[in-house]
Amino acid sequence: MRARRVFNKRVAQGLRSRGKLLRAAAERFAEHGFSATSVDAVCRDAGVVKSAIYWHFESKEGLLAAVLEETATAWIDGIVKSCAQTGDPRERLRRAIGGMRELVETRPALLRLLHAILLERTGSDPSTRAVLVRVFDHARKALADGIAEAIGTRPPGLDSVAALALASLDGIFLQYQLRQDRAELDQFFAELERVIASLVAGILQGHTAAPRDPSAAALTEHRTKEETR
DSSP states (O other): OHHHHHHHHHHHHHHHHHHHHHHHHHHHHHHHOSTTOOHHHHHHHHTOOTHHHHHHHSSHHHHHHHHHHHHHHHHHHHHHHHHHSOSOHHHHHHHHHHHHHHHHHHOHHHHHHHHHHHHHHTTTOHHHHHHHHHHHHHHHHHHHHHHHHHHTOOOTTHHHHHHHHHHHHHHHHHHHHHHOOHHHHHHHHHHHHHHHHHHHHHHHHHSTTGGGOHHHHHHHHHHHHHHTO
16 A cells, blocks of 8 residues: 555656646747757756656657647647537637637747747758647647537538638737737737638538538628628
């Protein structure tokens, strides 16, 4: 019994140590980049011994991969949560867009990390490129799945709409980092919501099941009303 308690305590300590390293590394990588971040600095920020990085992640590159995967999980969980709530399709889309905006305003370090690693590492490190491709593919799928759940069907083309939304998020994030203009941010996300609703409604109208699909009618009605304003 005592041995089990000791084992459980060590496991808990190991999980805490791993979490501290991930948080410290994410902040360092986002602020200074991968190359300029030393293992010593990460361990100092995390308050753990240097050997912990090699125990948990084997290498600095392994730490980076884990940070990116952890970042993706937080990002994708936010997308899924915002899309999965009840409400009509347009309201659920509005919440999803609100979640994307919250990411830009309250968690810029997460997006800075992805951009920094994308620019610094993908040209020289195929493994990092593979991790980032997996991150963005998961995010795109989560958003497309959320739209499909909201409208009750999955016509062809939703993956492209989700990819366009994520690309728009990147551009909006860069503009906001440059200008820090909340009024402009309001406008960007309002336009993004309108464009996504219009694209989805157009896809549904062209889909063979669209005339019998109440979600298609709901999105089309919203689009028609906004276009006549």
